[in-house]
Amino acid sequence: xxTMILKRLLMAIPSLIGVVIVxxxxxxxxxxxxxxxxxxxxxxxxxxxxxxxxxGLDKPLIVQFxxxxxxxxxxxxxxxxxxxxxxxxxxxxxxxxxxxxTLLGLIVSIVIAVPLGILAATKPxxxxxxxCRIVSTxxxxxxxxxxxxxxxxxxxxxxxxxxxxxxxxxxxYLPPPQVTGFYLIDSLIARDGDTFIASLKQLFxxxxxxxxxxxxxxxxxxxxxxxxxxxxxxxxxxxxxGLSAYTVIITYAFRNAMLPVITTLGMVFSFLLGANxxxxxxxxxPGIGSYAxxxxxxxxxxPVQGFVLTMAALYVALNLLIDxxxxxxxxxxxxxx
Amino acid sequence: xxxxxxxxxxxxxxxxxxxxxxAVWSPAKAQSRQETLLIVSESxxxxxxxxxxxxxxxxxxxxxxxxxxxxxxxxxxxxxGTPYYDKExxxxxxxxxxxxxxxxxxxxxxxxxxxxxxTPVTANDVKWSFDRAVTVGGFPTFQMSAGxxxxxxxxxxxxxxxxxxxxxxxxxxxxxxxxxxxxxxLNSELVKKNATAQDPWGLEYTKLNTVGSGxxxxxxxxxxSQVVLERHDNWKGGPLPKLKRVIxxxxxxAGNRRALLERGDADVSYDLPNKDFSELKSDGKLAIxxxxxxxxxxxIGMNVQHPPFDNVKLRYAVAYAIPYQKIMDAVLYGLAKPMxxxxxxxxxxxxxxxxxxxxxxxAKAKALLAEAGYPNGIPDPITISFDLGFAGVNEPTCVLVQxxxxxxxxxxxxxxxxxxxxxxxxxxxxxxxxxxxxxGWLDYPEYFFYWCYHSGKSIFNTMDYQSPxxxxxxxxxxxxxxxxxxxxxxxxxxxxxxxxFTDMPRIPLYQPYVNVAxxxxxxxxxxxxxxxxxxxxxxxx
Numbered sequence: 001x002x003t004m005i006l007k008r009l010l011m012a013i014p015s016l017i018g019v020v021i022v023x024x025x026x027x028x029x030x031x032x033x034x035x036x037x038x039x040x041x042x043x044x045x046x047x048x049x050x051x052x053x054x055x056g057l058d059k060p061l062i063v064q065f066x067x068x069x070x071x072x073x074x075x076x077x078x079x080x081x082x083x084x085x086x087x088x089x090x091x092x093x094x095x096x097x098x099x100x101x102t103l104l105g106l107i108v109s110i111v112i113a114v115p116l117g118i119l120a121a122t123k124p125x126x127x128x129x130x131x132c133r134i135v136s137t138x139x140x141x142x143x144x145x146x147x148x149x150x151x152x153x154x155x156x157x158x159x160x161x162x163x164x165x166x167x168x169x170x171x172x173y174l175p176p177p178q179v180t181g182f183y184l185i186d187s188l189i190a191r192d193g194d195t196f197i198a199s200l201k202q203l204f205x206x207x208x209x210x211x212x213x214x215x216x217x218x219x220x221x222x223x224x225x226x227x228x229x230x231x232x233x234x235x236x237x238x239x240x241x242g243l244s245a246y247t248v249i250i251t252y253a254f255r256n257a258m259l260p261v262i263t264t265l266g267m268v269f270s271f272l273l274g275a276n277x278x279x280x281x282x283x284x285x286p287g288i289g290s291y292a293x294x295x296x297x298x299x300x301x302x303p304v305q306g307f308v309l310t311m312a313a314l315y316v317a318l319n320l321l322i323d324x325x326x327x328x329x330x331x332x333x334x335x336x337x
Numbered sequence: 338x339x340x341x342x343x344x345x346x347x348x349x350x351x352x353x354x355x356x357x358x359x360a361v362w363s364p365a366k367a368q369s370r371q372e373t374l375l376i377v378s379e380s381x382x383x384x385x386x387x388x389x390x391x392x393x394x395x396x397x398x399x400x401x402x403x404x405x406x407x408x409x410x411x412x413x414x415x416x417x418g419t420p421y422y423d424k425e426x427x428x429x430x431x432x433x434x435x436x437x438x439x440x441x442x443x444x445x446x447x448x449x450x451x452x453x454x455x456t457p458v459t460a461n462d463v464k465w466s467f468d469r470a471v472t473v474g475g476f477p478t479f480q481m482s483a484g485x486x487x488x489x490x491x492x493x494x495x496x497x498x499x500x501x502x503x504x505x506x507x508x509x510x511x512x513x514x515x516x517x518x519x520x521x522x523l524n525s526e527l528v529k530k531n532a533t534a535q536d537p538w539g540l541e542y543t544k545l546n547t548v549g550s551g552x553x554x555x556x557x558x559x560x561x562s563q564v565v566l567e568r569h570d571n572w573k574g575g576p577l578p579k580l581k582r583v584i585x586x587x588x589x590x591a592g593n594r595r596a597l598l599e600r601g602d603a604d605v606s607y608d609l610p611n612k613d614f615s616e617l618k619s620d621g622k623l624a625i626x627x628x629x630x631x632x633x634x635x636x637i638g639m640n641v642q643h644p645p646f647d648n649v650k651l652r653y654a655v656a657y658a659i660p661y662q663k664i665m666d667a668v669l670y671g672l673a674k675p676m677x678x679x680x681x682x683x684x685x686x687x688x689x690x691x692x693x694x695x696x697x698x699x700a701k702a703k704a705l706l707a708e709a710g711y712p713n714g715i716p717d718p719i720t721i722s723f724d725l726g727f728a729g730v731n732e733p734t735c736v737l738v739q740x741x742x743x744x745x746x747x748x749x750x751x752x753x754x755x756x757x758x759x760x761x762x763x764x765x766x767x768x769x770x771x772x773x774x775x776x777g778w779l780d781y782p783e784y785f786f787y788w789c790y791h792s793g794k795s796i797f798n799t800m801d802y803q804s805p806x807x808x809x810x811x812x813x814x815x816x817x818x819x820x821x822x823x824x825x826x827x828x829x830x831x832x833x834x835x836x837x838f839t840d841m842p843r844i845p846l847y848q849p850y851v852n853v854a855x856x857x858x859x860x861x862x863x864x865x866x867x868x869x870x871x872x873x874x875x876x877x878x
Contacts, residue, residue: 036761047475048764051390081391082383083560085545090560149592157596164602165593167562171375171584284588286562294561297755 001327005320012316019312020072020305024065027301034081034299055081068305077309078302082295087306091288095310096181097168098287101279102272104184104203105210106265113215114261117222121230122249132223136216144275148209148282155205163201165283173198206283213275214268221264225257232256258329266322270315372581374859374875377594377603381564381587385555386543387518388469388477397518398869402566402583404521404549405431405574407444407463407500408512412863419626420863420874424513424780430574431458431522431550432500437512446498450573452524453547453554460500465525467492467502469538477519483779484514507819510779517778518867524548552578552873562587566872578873579861591729598623598854604877605862605870607853610729614852615670624857627850628864629674632785633776634690635730637738638843640769642801645719650709652841655770656695657702659844660741668733673847685834687827689782690848693838702745714746721749722771726756731772734846738772766801773799774849778866782830783814790837800842807836 035052052058056067071078077087113136120132139147155162168183169175176186176195183199229235230253238248277289288307295303382396385403389396411426429435432444450458468489470477481487485508493501504511514520527548532539542548547555552572557565564585568578586603588594595613597603599622609617618625637659639646646652661677679692706714721739723731732753739749749770754762762768775797777784788795791811792803814829837843851868861874 033758033761036764047479050474054390080560085560093559149590152593152596157600160600164597164600166377166586166588166597166602171586172370172373281589282593284562284586284590284593286559290589291561299758 001324005324008320008323009316012320015316016309016312019309020069021065023305023308024068027304028061028064030296030299034301077306080295080303081300082298082303083291087302090291090303091306091310093181094286094288094291097285098273098276098280098289100182100184101203101206101285101287102210102269102276104207105272106214106269108207108211109214109218109268110265112211113218114222116215117219117261118226118249118254120219120223121226124227129223132219136219139212139214140216142212143278144209144213145278145282147212148206148279151205151209152282162205163198165205166202167284167286168202169195169199170202202283206279206285209279209282210272210275214272217264217268218261222257222261225260226253229253229257255329259326262322262325262329266318269318273311273314369582371877372579374580374583374604374872374877375602376583376585376605376607376870377588377597378585378606379587379589379591379594379608381561381585382558383560384544385547385558386540387521388473388538389540389544390475392476394869397867399547399555399564399566400521401518401865401867401869402553402872403547403551403555404523405450405458405551406516406518406520406522407432407446408435408516409574410516410865415628415864419628421628422863422865424631424866427512427516431463435512440507441501441503442512442515443495444500444502446500447573448498450550451571452527452550453569453571454524454527455571456524456526458522458524458550459497460494461497462525463500463522464489464492464494465529466522467520469523470519473538473540480517480519480778481514483784484508484511486511486514486520509815509818510781510784513779521549521551524550550574553583575873579876580872583872598856601856604859605853605855605875607851607870609852609854611668611670611672611852614672614854617854622857624855624859626853626855626862626864627672629848629850630774630776630868631864631866632689632778632780633774633848634676634845635673635734635772635774635847635849636843636845638768638771638773638800640766640801641840641842642803643767643769645709645711645715646769648709649840650705651711652844653695654702654705654709654745655742655747656693656841656844657698657705658738658741658745658747659695659846660697660737661846662697663737664734664846667737668730669847669849672850672852674850676845676847685831687782687830689785689830689834690845691834693841693845695844697741699741699745706745706747711746714748716746716748718748718750719769720752722752722754722762722768724756724759724773725753726759727774728753730849734772760796763799764796766799768799771799772846776849776868780866781818782834783811783818786811786833786837787815789843790833802840802842804836804840807833807840810836 035048035055035057056064068078075088077091079086080090083090116132116135120129123129152165156165163170173195176183176190176192179186179189184196184203187195187199235248235253238252276287277293279285280287280290288310292304292307378395380395382393382399384392384396385399386392387397387400407430408427409430410422410424411428412420413423415421427435431446431450433447434445436443446458446460446463452458471481471487471489472478485505486502487505491503491505493503495501502515523543528539528542531542545558550572552569552574553566554569555564556567557563566583566585568581570577588597591610591613594603594606595609595617598606614625614627617623637655639652639655641647661675665671665673665675676690676692678696679694681694721735723735735751739751742749763773775789777788788797790798790802790807792805792808810829810833814826814833817826817829851864853862855862858878859875860878861876863871863874865871
């Protein structure tokens with residue numbers, strides 16, 4: 001197992017190098033001149049040139065790349081020009097916000113979608129099956145920012161049940177002392193029930209928004225994979241042997257149907273991180289998605305590069321995790337082979 | 338433990354956890370809510386120091402509230418009851434006395450003023466701060482030069498609490514320029530301690546830390562998400578603000594900002610779309626204050642150096658084709674002051690902004706188009722560019738202009754320029770047709786014209802308009818203002834306004850409004866030339 005993980009990590013290195021080169025070149029190819037942007041409204045050409053020299057943008061591309069790589073090796077992702085803070089610190093502060101939201105969204109989604117998929121598969125073409133189809137089609141066809149705005153409108157504006165969409169925690173609460181950066185976990189560590197509830201309330205609507213968006217692939221995949229398994233011989237044997245419906249469906253069928261569901265979960269998690277950008281905008285969530293988009297709009301290279309690199313590393317880790325999970329779920333899958 | 342017992346004890350634990358009321362309801366929290374102003378806006382600062390490289394406009398708001406200037410402006414009241422800064426009257430802020438002589442101004446500093454870390458403010462701090470502003474380059478240096486403040490030698494420390502500014506030449510704008518945001522006073526010793534060899538003025542330090550003697554200090558800044566400011570209890574520049582704390586949250590979605598206001602969760606917001614403002618106004622649940630931008634105009638500009646708009650007849654045709662009223666109604670929902678359609682016999686005033694005499698008249702526009710040598714219109718599309726950063730107003734305006742020009746036979750395509758690139762595009766001065774807004778901090782006609790019409794290198798002369806005649810009028814007005822020669826000043830101002838409307842390199846559309854929406858229990862909003870909020874005067878009942 002350990003050698004497998006190491007091998008996989010080694011294999012990830014070339015792709016990370018590729019990401020570094022491509023993002024560097026892409027950000028340089030963006031339209032817009034950061035020097036003109038940062039020289040301010042009333043700048044003369046000379047002032048713009050001064051800023052360009054200050055930012056090191058007057059040097060040849062290859063020299064700039066060299067500096068970038070050297071910094072990267074030292075763990076320095078550069079400094080964001082728009083926010084004035086080191087990119088590494090910002091990502092470190094903002095990643096937990098995005099990750100907490102995405103994970104919770106995914107959990108909510110799994111809790112709804114998996115049982116829904118199983119039920120739909122056990123009774124194909126029943127009302128339940130159609131309901132599953134409608135829910136998942138509706139969820140995937142509504143853009144996330146739209147779902148988000150509707151939820152805010154109904155639950156915050158009209159009903160007043162949800163707290164103000166003002167980020168991770170009510171304005172008048174202090175965030176819990178940072179341990180993991182996940183407010184839910186940190187507030188539990190600090191044994192602060194109030195803060196836990198306050199941050200859970202803030203999380204609820206954005207997480208639900210993400211969950212609605214990701215219901216479809218999980219529910220559909222669960223259903224399809226369950227249908228295939230339910231029609232196989234061993235299930236028929238189990239049924240013929242008089243096992244209870246629960247044992248047949250959950251213990252035998254579902255465990256065998258889980259592999260494609262896990263693959264889908266990996267994919268869903270990746271695109272949820274992307275969909276996050278819009279949800280973060282709607283809920284004023286201080287995550288990495290909105291950070292990267294703002295940087296992109298200002299032609300601010302360093303955060304964009306840092307963001308893409310972080311995402312790439314995250315995907316590598318995620319894929320590895322899923323591969324490992326395969327082996328746990330289904331001993332027949334031997335990755336060493 | 339048996340499963341049933343476990344479940345029972347879990348229920349007890351959950352119930353116990355649920356009992357304590359959320360902290361919001363506790364008296365201490367209620368108290369802090371009372372003394373805290375919650376502002377929501379689209380974007381926040383990128384730098385806490387206005388002297389920094391590329392500080393954005395929200396950053397100006399921080400600087401204004403966290404730093405003192407030597408002098409500031411008195412307030413006057415507009416007919417609609419809004420307190421409005423009085424450009425003629427100055428009041429001391431860090432200085433307790435100002436004595437303007439023929440070629441210098443002397444300031445006596447308050448002896449009791451202290452920085453937020455407790456060190457007293459001295460004339461050395463003032464000199465160091467002014468030296469910094471004229472030396473660091475970029476926007477601050479440029480703004481200082483607008484008041485003929487260009488060299489460190491102009492700033493003289495007479496003694497610990499006396500400071501003198503020597504004039505290089507007579508300029509009416511010198512004293513007003515000391516009351517804008519840029520000449521703020523920093524804690525020089527503290528900044529020097531944190532400066533490095535590459536960064537002698539400590540810009541990196543002040544980017545993240547406010548080191549002034551102002552009424553507020555930033556205690557938490559998370560770029561792109563929030564700024565928290567606490568009151569400086571030892572502030573001496575004016576009466577102690579009523580608010581103890583200001584929380585400024587960035588809420589990118591305009592709909593949510595409106596919802597927060599309507600639900601009563603946010604206290605103040607000021608960059609909602611015009612449509613929301615006009616609806617909130619008629620709702621009457623919130624207090625809405627609309628004030629015209631001082632010395633500001635949204636306009637359609639044309640590049641006069643390149644065909645086809647080097648032809649003045651064609652510019653007239655465009656000026657007659659603009660659907661002015663439609664823009665006022667459909668884009669601005671009436672929340673702006675029209676700058677068009679003055680009666681034909683109205684004499685030119687010694688004032689700016691003032692409306693021009695063009696109205697929408699497509700028949701006239703077509704006739705002028707033919708006269709300009711395009712009897713069949715212009716089939717090759719001309720691009721209309723606008724800044725996506727202000728798409729809410731710019732995009733529908735451009736679409737309406739496009740539609741109207743189509744009717745007289747001028748084909749156009751719309752070019753949306755991302756906010757980050759807009760300045761770059763303006764500097765190039767190659768866009769044939771565009772819309773933009775300019776407003777001057779200093780509210781004087783010659784100031785506006787100097788930036789927008791003078792043949793000099795100003796980036797805001799976006800039309801690349803070159804006219805020795807207008808230069809002479811503008812320079813004449815500036816010279817006359819400095820010596821107090823009212824007769825020739827008035828004549829020059831009227832002449833440059835007339836010439837601007839005769840040559841029509843840019844077509845003024847309207848004077849935009851600054852719209853601020855507040856809860857009914859919030860009072861003390863003041864309009865300032867920089868159009869941002871002054872927290873010091875706000876009161877939460």
